[in-house]
Every structure is written in structure tokens, then in C-alpha cells.
Amino acid sequence: MSTVMLDKKGAITVKVVTMGKGVTNFMREEPLSLGTLLHELGVNGQMDVRVNGATVEKSHRLAEGDQILIVPKIRGGGA
């Protein structure tokens, strides 16, 4: 697990689990919306995104300790 940090007061740290890729802690200055984070991560419509287990709008404001789960929309049966 890696940590990407900004040395600023008023920052929050969120945990991003990208299934199939890895786990990263992000520290960013507040306010931080889900949409801003996803844009930075390059996440597009081929992924489902949940914050603390729930589906939320991209305008959702992230809080300290939030866990963001990024799940690829997979389709295979292993043929």
C-alpha cells in the first residue's frame, strides 16, 4: 500500500481500493469531492464506485477516513 501526501493543514486522508490494481491512501486538501478524486485517478464509466459501501453522487464531499472502493465492470465467464 502506498501513500500520496500533501503537507498541508486542513487535509484529509482517504483510502482508495481499486480492485484488480491496488490500495492507496490519498491525502488532499479539503474540500474534496468524489468527482475531483475520480478525475485525478482517471476513473471512468467502466468502474463502479462506492464510498463506505454506498453509491453516492460525484458531488459527494469526502471526509477523513473515507474508504473508496473502485470496482471494474467485468463481464467474463473465463471462456
Place this chain on the structure above:
Amino acid sequence: MEFLRQLDLVRPEALETPIHLVGCGGIGSFAALALAKLGCAHLSLYDDDRVEDHNVPNQLFRLGDVGRPKVEALAEILLAFTGARPRAFQRRLEGERLQGIVVSGVDRMLTRKTLWQKSVRHRAGIPLYLDGRLGAEVCRLYAIRPADPDDVRCYERSLYDDGEALPLPCTASAIIYTGFAMASLVADQVKKFATGETVAREILYDLKTLTLVAT
């Protein structure tokens, strides 16, 4: 088979419900073996494909099965491993009215949608529908009661189009342990259903990050 080591976990008589496995590849072949070893007595296999060389590393098939119909080879393997005699259908489902549990291990979202709409949705004769999806090291498994409106709504939100799905290179789409993991989840859900335990509507399991989420 003698089920002594699992008798207090699930009784053989609880596993009499027929199970239809649609797709006998990376999900279906391992799930069939897991279910047969679990003691599921009435398995039906559906797949119109034949075994190809590239199937051997990530499906249950043997080198000598290359060129054979998957359902024929799989039925032979199940018989040798467990004594089970599944019904094998070398074709796709065409909207038949099924009775029993249905397990989908198909390759495309369009095929999933057709299976769901023509053979599963709102069918009272299907108490449980399991839809497995594999991609590289990630498993998604849905356990849906087709007569339950909440389950139906939840599941239909997950039926994205093939074009929305993450494209995976053919050299990074399947690997052996993901198939085993999915088979374990399928067998576990069938066992929970058979014993009256709570079945998770959605399970996400990632072997890469070792993340397991069940809701």
C-alpha cells in the same frame, strides 16, 4: 460419496434442488466440480463451445479434452471425480422454463441479459439465481431471488452493456486461482441457500488486493 466431514455443515438431503450451470468455462467448469463434490445431486450443464488449447490453464479441462465439447468433457470429469452423472446439453439455453437453481457463467453481458429476461426473471420455479463475472483477478457474484422485487431491481442495475464493461486484453483476462475462488463462492452460496442461511446479494472478491466485500 461419503460426506462424513461435512455432515454438520450441510446434509446431503438439503442439496436435492436441481442446479443448471449455464456456461462451462472458467466459472462453470470449476463451479460444477465444487457443487458435485459438495453433494449437489442434480446438475445440468449447458454450453455450445468446444475445449481449446488456451482453456486448459484456466479451466478444469485436461490436455486430452482439447477439441471435445465442453459439456461432454466436463460430465466425464465429474463422473470420474465424484460419481455424479450430470445432464449435458451442448447448446445454449433458448428461453426454457427451468426449475431449480440457475448459475450463470457466461462471457458477455448480452448473453446474461438474454438468460435473465427469457429464462429467469420473475420465475417462481427458480428460487435462486447466481450470476458470476470474472475479470483477471476480480470476481463479482450476484445471488438473486428472481421472484423478489428488491432483488430484481438491484440485479437489473448491474446489467450494464458490454460496451460499458472494462475491456481486458486477452492476455490478462483469466487466471486459474480466480476461477477456483469463484467456484468456492458459488458453492458457499448454494450451501447457505440449502441450509437457510443468509445469502449475500452481491459479493466482490479481489485476489490482487485481497479485498472481500459482501452485501
